[in-house]
Amino acid sequence: MDGSGAVVPRGAAGRDPGRWTAALSGGALALYGVSRISLNGMGLAVLGSGLAYGSTTGRGRRLRGLGARVARPAGKLVARLPGKRRVMVRHSVAINSSPETLYRYWRDFTNLPRFMDHLVSVQPGEGNRWHWVDKAPGGGTVEWDAEIVKEEPNELIAWRSLPGADVANSGIVRFKALPAGRGTEVHVTLEYDAPGGQLGAALAKLTGDEPQQQVTEDLRHFKQIMEAGEIPTTKGQSAGRRDVGLHKVAEPLVGDAGPGVDMPASHGESTGSPDGSATAGAQAATAPRDVAREAQR
Amino acid sequence: MKAVCWYGKNDVRVETVPDPQIINPRDAVVKISLTAICGSDRHLYDGYVPSMQPGDILGHEFMGEVVDVGPGVDNLRRGDRILVPFNISCGRCFFCRRELWSLCDNSNPNAWMAEKLYGYSPAGLFGYSHILGGYAGGQAEYVRVPFADVGHLKIPEGPTDEQVLFVTDILPTAYQAVEQCEIHPGDTVAIWGCGPVGQLIIKCAQLLGAERVIAIDNVPERLRMAKEQAGAEVVDFDRVHVLETLKEMTAGQGPDACIDAVGLEAHGASLDAIYDRVKAAGFLATDRPHVLREAIQACRKGGILSIPGVYGGVLDKLNLGAAFNKALTFKMGQTHVHKYLRPLLERIERGEIDPSFIITHRLHLDDAPHAYEVFKNRQDGCVKVVMRP
Numbered sequence: 001m002d003g004s005g006a007v008v009p010r011g012a013a014g015r016d017p018g019r020w021t022a023a024l025s026g027g028a029l030a031l032y033g034v035s036r037i038s039l040n041g042m043g044l045a046v047l048g049s050g051l052a053y054g055s056t057t058g059r060g061r062r063l064r065g066l067g068a069r070v071a072r073p074a075g076k077l078v079a080r081l082p083g084k085r086r087v088m089v090r091h092s093v094a095i096n097s098s099p100e101t102l103y104r105y106w107r108d109f110t111n112l113p114r115f116m117d118h119l120v121s122v123q124p125g126e127g128n129r130w131h132w133v134d135k136a137p138g139g140g141t142v143e144w145d146a147e148i149v150k151e152e153p154n155e156l157i158a159w160r161s162l163p164g165a166d167v168a169n170s171g172i173v174r175f176k177a178l179p180a181g182r183g184t185e186v187h188v189t190l191e192y193d194a195p196g197g198q199l200g201a202a203l204a205k206l207t208g209d210e211p212q213q214q215v216t217e218d219l220r221h222f223k224q225i226m227e228a229g230e231i232p233t234t235k236g237q238s239a240g241r242r243d244v245g246l247h248k249v250a251e252p253l254v255g256d257a258g259p260g261v262d263m264p265a266s267h268g269e270s271t272g273s274p275d276g277s278a279t280a281g282a283q284a285a286t287a288p289r290d291v292a293r294e295a296q297r
Numbered sequence: 298m299k300a301v302c303w304y305g306k307n308d309v310r311v312e313t314v315p316d317p318q319i320i321n322p323r324d325a326v327v328k329i330s331l332t333a334i335c336g337s338d339r340h341l342y343d344g345y346v347p348s349m350q351p352g353d354i355l356g357h358e359f360m361g362e363v364v365d366v367g368p369g370v371d372n373l374r375r376g377d378r379i380l381v382p383f384n385i386s387c388g389r390c391f392f393c394r395r396e397l398w399s400l401c402d403n404s405n406p407n408a409w410m411a412e413k414l415y416g417y418s419p420a421g422l423f424g425y426s427h428i429l430g431g432y433a434g435g436q437a438e439y440v441r442v443p444f445a446d447v448g449h450l451k452i453p454e455g456p457t458d459e460q461v462l463f464v465t466d467i468l469p470t471a472y473q474a475v476e477q478c479e480i481h482p483g484d485t486v487a488i489w490g491c492g493p494v495g496q497l498i499i500k501c502a503q504l505l506g507a508e509r510v511i512a513i514d515n516v517p518e519r520l521r522m523a524k525e526q527a528g529a530e531v532v533d534f535d536r537v538h539v540l541e542t543l544k545e546m547t548a549g550q551g552p553d554a555c556i557d558a559v560g561l562e563a564h565g566a567s568l569d570a571i572y573d574r575v576k577a578a579g580f581l582a583t584d585r586p587h588v589l590r591e592a593i594q595a596c597r598k599g600g601i602l603s604i605p606g607v608y609g610g611v612l613d614k615l616n617l618g619a620a621f622n623k624a625l626t627f628k629m630g631q632t633h634v635h636k637y638l639r640p641l642l643e644r645i646e647r648g649e650i651d652p653s654f655i656i657t658h659r660l661h662l663d664d665a666p667h668a669y670e671v672f673k674n675r676q677d678g679c680v681k682v683v684m685r686p
């Protein structure tokens with residue numbers, strides 16, 4: 001995760017993209033090759049730094065002894081956490097709205113799929129229970145039941161999956177008014193727990209490999225819905241890309257196998273590592289995804 | 298429809314692409330009546346801006362007629378003639394509420410990219426790279442306008458397209474650049490760059506009460522326009538030493554405010570400028586800050602440096618020591634266009650300013666590849682190109 005390990009990616013920014021990535025890879029800014037950032041690489045880099053963060057802040061206490069490592073079976077990134085079972089991610093966002101409004105929207109769990117990308121639906125069950133349906137990678141779904149375990153109107157909602165879920169998971173969202181009319185701080189913590197050690201693989205089913213990036217984007221979408229009333233997108237817009245395959249310049253769009261991009265964690269943590277070493281980023285080599293597709297997310 | 302698409306450095310083409318559609322509730326679709334090439338597009342054309350993708354539709358200065366509106370837009374209807382600001386802004390976030398429109402929290406679908414680069418993401422822009430949203434631009438027959446309910450200004454009968462078009466970008470950019478200079482009676486303002494932005498800065502500086510306006514460039518036609526049409530004193534950096542000349546012109550004190558209207562592609566023959574070129578060419582730096590350095594050096598103690606010229610990456614050998622020890626104030630950023638729409642339209646209607654004097658080339662959209670070439674190389678006295686689809 002330090003500058004020394006930075007590799008200069010041949011970017012996808014067009015014909016002459018190396019300029020930026022090269023210029024930026026040398027020093028303190030060795031954190032990105034923006035032109036070809038792979039969310040995969042990013043997620044793991046964040047995960048990696050999260051390890052260090054967790055262990056230094058003490059939040060990693062419960063996670064000690066994980067010896068987190070990242071493997072790359074068959075080109076797919078999976079965080080493998082041998083012998084242990086728990087990942088925690090946190091993120092917060094300021095939203096220009098009242099705690100009441102935000103609480104009300106979130107408390108109706110059927111709204112969650114509107115801003116949580118990986119959810120198909122959340123339907124009310126008996127009492128405090130809700131049935132969650134999640135998109136599994138490669139098609140299909142993962143389902144489980146969860147119950148609300150605590151709620152304080154306009155302040156917090158906590159939920160937890162019922163026994164029997166593939167990946168035990170729980171979450172808590174807190175709403176706190178910010179001073180001077182600055183809206184509300186929304187703070188989310190999610191925890192995933194898999195019996196049997198293969199948490200990484202199990203987790204990938206739920207969040208697509210990148211729990212931290214996932215929660216970041218989900219909360220961003222929540223904010224966008226609550227403030228702007230819609231999630232900005234370019235999906236479906238026009239572009240002169242029909243014949244893109246014919247252009248030589250189209251090549252960097254997909255890119256060849258290259259390093260994932262080292263990225264500092266901007267927030268939150270994922271798991272703790274006993275020595276705080278953030279190995280994930282350095283090993284997060286992955287085939288970069290189609291940048292165009294990323295950009296359309 | 299036809300649209301101007303970017304395929305790489307020095308490679309734009311007019312392609313036939315699908316017509317834009319309403320995608321989000323607050324969208325509108327506009328049929329373009331007039332569009333322009335901006336100095337910022339030059340940075341794309343020259344390959345200086347990362348995260349462009351082949352096929353991206355360019356253009357962020359445009360106006361036209363509303364042909365479709367989404368269900369979330371209640372203040373526009375078909376047939377309205379509107380200007381569209383180049384920044385895309387939600388109107389409801391912390392930043393929009395404070396009139397910091399170009400910093401909108403909610404308009405960049407690729408905010409995560411910008412966060413890696415800048416810490417936090419600015420607003421999405423039309424036709425200006427995927428880091429800044431990846432939105433299709435308006436050098437086209439039609440364009441999709443997100444958040445159209447806040448992102449428009451209706452134009453009444455009266456002013457022509459050419460008179461009002463620049464309210465979408467370079468006129469407010471010039472105005473904001475000058476406003477940032479907090480001009481006091483007797484002030485001298487020095488402007489680097491006599492491109493379209495520089496020319497309008499000269500006008501705005503006069504409008505906002507500058508005593509003297511000094512403009513710097515080396516392109517003869519542009520210097521002539523700055524002098525004869527905009528009314529500035531001019532300095533040709535090919536002929537004189539800029540720092541000494543400015544000192545001499547300001548009683549040895551330096552200009553009260555300095556404006557960098559050149560940005561990351563500054564030219565120069567001085568040692569530092571050559572050094573910048575070599576570094577940028579060898580990918581060791583991204584931007585060429587020759588003008589920024591010179592402006593810092595030239596500015597009087599306690600003065601203001603206003604930077605409308607675009608920077609995007611990292612700068613090498615910046616004389617921050619000079620800035621610090623002279624206690625300069627820096628102001629910069631993409632323009633908060635929405636904030637200036639109405640006031641500037643009113644100034645145009647009152648006849649206080651007519652920005653159309655900068656237009657030197659009126660072309661058809663089909664001629665875009667040629668237009669980019671002419672604008673880039675400043676052929677035929679080119680200052681500003683407008684194109685009609």
Ligand SMILES: NC(=O)c1ccc[n+]([C@@H]2O[C@H](COP(=O)([O-])OP(=O)(O)OC[C@H]3O[C@@H](n4cnc5c(N)ncnc54)[C@H](O)[C@@H]3O)[C@@H](O)[C@H]2O)c1
Nearest residue numbers: 336337470490492493494559560563564605606607631632
């Ligand atoms: N902040 C914003 O929101 C905003 C909006 C529009 C444009 N811009 C930026 O403003 C800048 C100017 O735009 P423009 O349309 O006038 O572009 P332009 O390229 O036509 O003009 C730049 C001018 O600077 C001159 N120049 C180059 N090196 C110089 C030097 N060393 N000293 C003095 N002059 C020098 C060039 O000869 C040219 O005339 C660009 O960087 C553009 O991206 C910013």
Ligand SMILES: [Zn+2]
Nearest residue numbers: 335336337466
């Ligand atoms: Zn512009």
Ligand SMILES: [Zn+2]
Nearest residue numbers: 387390393401
């Ligand atoms: Zn906003």
